[in-house]
Amino acid sequence: MKIRRFLSAVLLMCALASCGHTKSLTDSISDGCYPLPGAKVISPYKNNRGSHRHTGVDLKTKPNDPIYAVYDGVVTMSKNYYGYGKCIIIKHADGMETLYSHNSKNYVKEGDKVKCGQKIALTGRTGRATTEHLHFEVRKNGKAVNPMPLLEKLSKKTHIK
Numbered sequence: 001m002k003i004r005r006f007l008s009a010v011l012l013m014c015a016l017a018s019c020g021h022t023k024s025l026t027d028s029i030s031d032g033c034y035p036l037p038g039a040k041v042i043s044p045y046k047n048n049r050g051s052h053r054h055t056g057v058d059l060k061t062k063p064n065d066p067i068y069a070v071y072d073g074v075v076t077m078s079k080n081y082y083g084y085g086k087c088i089i090i091k092h093a094d095g096m097e098t099l100y101s102h103n104s105k106n107y108v109k110e111g112d113k114v115k116c117g118q119k120i121a122l123t124g125r126t127g128r129a130t131t132e133h134l135h136f137e138v139r140k141n142g143k144a145v146n147p148m149p150l151l152e153k154l155s156k157k158t159h160i161k
Helices: 002-018 148-154
Strands: 040-043 057-060 066-068 073-080 086-091 096-103 119-122 134-140 143-145
Touching: 086 119, 096 119
Parallel strands: none
Antiparallel strands: 040 057, 057 134, 066 119, 073 086, 086 096, 096 134, 134 143
């Protein structure tokens, strides 16, 4: 009886640990790099934009600056995508995805494996963009989450390759 209770408790702890409820976004992947070194946030997460809420942050630099993959992963989309313009989505560990949009040029294609710090695109103003910038989103299990804690953590690192 004691063994059965012990095993049940162990299984419950394993299930909770594997579902991600015990980890924060910044703990889910141990190492990474900033997507656009030297960039400044010009539009924060969830800033109201007319009829929709902003599901990422906008990082401003100059035209055609290199954009880097935040973590290792697999490209699940690299194409022109509605208001996002030229857009890249990369699937990472623990159900995390990063989205990079308004690019002037995409260097990766769907199915490519990318490494942290790999150049994946150049900044632009494709789609619904009024100036050159990077629109950066983080999604966890398909839902947009605030990317600022992650960006703040990564801003202290430079692992560009």
